[in-house]
Amino acid sequence: MAPINVMNPVLVQVLGICSALAVTSQLKPALVMGLAVTIITGFSNLIISILRNTVPTRIRIVVQLVVVAALVTIVSQVLKAFVYDVSVELSVYVGLIITNCILMGRLEAFAMQNKPWPSFIDGSANGLGYGMILVIVGAAREFFGRGSLLGFQIIPEGAYDFGYINNGMMTMPAMALIMIGCVIWVHKAYFYKEEK
Amino acid sequence: MSFLRNYLNEIKPNFEEGGKLHAFRSVFDGFETFLYVPNETSKCGVHVHDAIDSKRIMSMVVIALIPALLFGMYNIGYQNYLAAGQSASFIEMFIFGALAVLPKIIVSYIVGLSIEFAWAQWKGEEIQEGYLVSGIIIPMILPVGCPLWVIALACAFAVIFGKEIFGGTGMNIFNVALLARAFLFFSYPTVMSGDKVWVANESIFGLGNNLPDTFTCATPLGEMATGAVPAASVMDSIIGLIPGSIGETSVIAIAIGAIILIWAGIASLKTMLSVFAGGIIMGLIFQATGQTPVEWYQHIVIGGFCFGAVFMATDPVTSARTETGKYIYGFIIGALAVIIRVMNPGFPEGMMLAILFGNMMAPTIDYFVVQSNINKRLKRAK
Numbered sequence: 069m070a071p072i073n074v075m076n077p078v079l080v081q082v083l084g085i086c087s088a089l090a091v092t093s094q095l096k097p098a099l100v101m102g103l104a105v106t107i108i109t110g111f112s113n114l115i116i117s118i119l120r121n122t123v124p125t126r127i128r129i130v131v132q133l134v135v136v137a138a139l140v141t142i143v144s145q146v147l148k149a150f151v152y153d154v155s156v157e158l159s160v161y162v163g164l165i166i167t168n169c170i171l172m173g174r175l176e177a178f179a180m181q182n183k184p185w186p187s188f189i190d191g192s193a194n195g196l197g198y199g200m201i202l203v204i205v206g207a208a209r210e211f212f213g214r215g216s217l218l219g220f221q222i223i224p225e226g227a228y229d230f231g232y233i234n235n236g237m238m239t240m241p242a243m244a245l246i247m248i249g250c251v252i253w254v255h256k257a258y259f260y261k262e263e264k
Numbered sequence: 265m266s267f268l269r270n271y272l273n274e275i276k277p278n279f280e281e282g283g284k285l286h287a288f289r290s291v292f293d294g295f296e297t298f299l300y301v302p303n304e305t306s307k308c309g310v311h312v313h314d315a316i317d318s319k320r321i322m323s324m325v326v327i328a329l330i331p332a333l334l335f336g337m338y339n340i341g342y343q344n345y346l347a348a349g350q351s352a353s354f355i356e357m358f359i360f361g362a363l364a365v366l367p368k369i370i371v372s373y374i375v376g377l378s379i380e381f382a383w384a385q386w387k388g389e390e391i392q393e394g395y396l397v398s399g400i401i402i403p404m405i406l407p408v409g410c411p412l413w414v415i416a417l418a419c420a421f422a423v424i425f426g427k428e429i430f431g432g433t434g435m436n437i438f439n440v441a442l443l444a445r446a447f448l449f450f451s452y453p454t455v456m457s458g459d460k461v462w463v464a465n466e467s468i469f470g471l472g473n474n475l476p477d478t479f480t481c482a483t484p485l486g487e488m489a490t491g492a493v494p495a496a497s498v499m500d501s502i503i504g505l506i507p508g509s510i511g512e513t514s515v516i517a518i519a520i521g522a523i524i525l526i527w528a529g530i531a532s533l534k535t536m537l538s539v540f541a542g543g544i545i546m547g548l549i550f551q552a553t554g555q556t557p558v559e560w561y562q563h564i565v566i567g568g569f570c571f572g573a574v575f576m577a578t579d580p581v582t583s584a585r586t587e588t589g590k591y592i593y594g595f596i597i598g599a600l601a602v603i604i605r606v607m608n609p610g611f612p613e614g615m616m617l618a619i620l621f622g623n624m625m626a627p628t629i630d631y632f633v634v635q636s637n638i639n640k641r642l643k644r645a646k
Contacts, residue, residue, distance in 0.1 A: 237451035
């Protein structure tokens with residue numbers, strides 16, 4: 069379970085930043101995106117790990133991509149069927165999970181060398197670590213940028229009458245980068261110990 | 265003044281190793297070096313010290329800013345009484361403006377300095393002096409209608425993300441005060457732009473007039489962004505009797521500041537001149553191609569062009585360091601500011617973005633200047 073905290077892919081390896089910036093303007097898409105990535109990394113790791121001895125090394129990237137693409141298509145169709153509004157909001161970023169660096173990294177670095185069950189755990193944990201950051205950043209951005217969480221208004225109307233204004237920059241990707249920077253900062257200061 | 269020195273010497277042992285107030289050493293140090301030039305010398309190696317240290321430089325810049333600030337106070341009162349259609353004496357206008365501006369300056373200093381002090385305490389470092397200038401510039405580049413809590417937030421953001429995470433004064437890539445403004449500009453556009461925030465609309469202690477909520481007054485730049493020719497005359501723009509951010513309106517007051525800075529050898533004349541050259545040349549080009557309805561010189565006198573050129577582009581930390589680089593850096597800023605104003609109606613004032621862009625390009629400019637020099641000398645050696 070190391071990838072969730074100490075070896076978190078977003079915080080330590082700084083992977084998967086592009087989608088983390090793009091989908092976190094509200095909490096709900098961030099949650100769904102985190103879930104989708106968790107499922108895809110978990111199962112693609114599992115499948116590749118099962119296939120690892122039969123795949124010729126020279127075409128392994130192609131095989132990995134086919135597996136990931138198939139999973140992404142399934143997830144994308146499921147999202148369209150059940151949570152259409154979120155799928156519209158995520159737009160291309162569900163499709164772009166194929167190019168997510170965390171995914172390829174785990175396939176190459178872990179699933180190609182390890183047995184199916186540890187690979188599945190590794191993939192899911194990395195997905196969860198990614199999803200966790202998305203949720204933290206998404207919650208902060210939605211709260212400060214729109215005054216709501218999951219679409220429900222949290223900051224009372226009275227505060228607005230008193231002069232409170234939502235922070236417009238929080239809804240822009242620029243602030244997401246700063247938020248992720250802050251999370252990395254806190255993480256490095258309190259949780260992550262660099263190996264010497 | 266010697267009683268102050270004696271007092272400092274008297275309480276100094278408390279802050280030294282083993283004293284009961286040792287934890288607050290950096291605070292004491294900050295005050296002592298602010299009041300008196302430290303007489304410490306370096307302990308190893310040979311160092312060349314400038315006769316003026318950075319705390320004295322900062323104080324000089326603050327002095328240079330005072331004419332613009334005082335005029336800004338008067339102008340706030342003037343705009344308020346003008347909008348209400350009433351007449352008042354100079355003193356009344358000035359006091360009203362001062363009452364409107366002082367809380368902003370106080371908030372800016374309290375928030376910014378307390379973060380700096382806390383940071384220095386936390387890291388066990390000396391307190392750095394950079395905020396002395398930023399703290400007074402931040403209120404001066406904001407519209408008068410900006411609420412105090414928003415200013416506090418911007419100061420906190422600018423000090424933490426603009427300066428401290430880069431390593432403190434002298435390490436920052438971007439101008440701290442402009443970062444505060446940029447943060448507000450993108451975060452709270454309703455209090456930073458538009459045509460409702462440029463005139464103080466509430467009376468303070470019986471001075472000034474309450475203006476109706478529906479009152480609007482666009483800045484000349486705001487009018488220009490809609491394609492109109494600004495209503496204010498060029499004379500008014502030069503004196504500074506136009507709506508705008510607190511300190512930026514008066515060309516004359518800023519010119520006094522510029523003279524002080526150049527006389528004291530603090531700001532670079534090269535940067536200043538090339539910013540103006542860039543602005544004027546771009547203004548002429550746009551005028552010749554008919555893309556803007558205003559004369560080229562109006563771009564220079566309205567908005568924050570002068571203020572940016574004199575006080576912000578010349579920031580020694582964030583501007584280009586090489587002498588040739590300063591010309592290029594300044595020219596880019598001046599040209600870009602006018603380009604943004606004319607080509608992008610979404611941003612009526614381009615100076616802020618132009619200077620931030622210039623800050624970003626400065627290290628690259630320096631690199632190429634140094635490289636070209638190296639190449640030239642290599643060629644000569646062959």
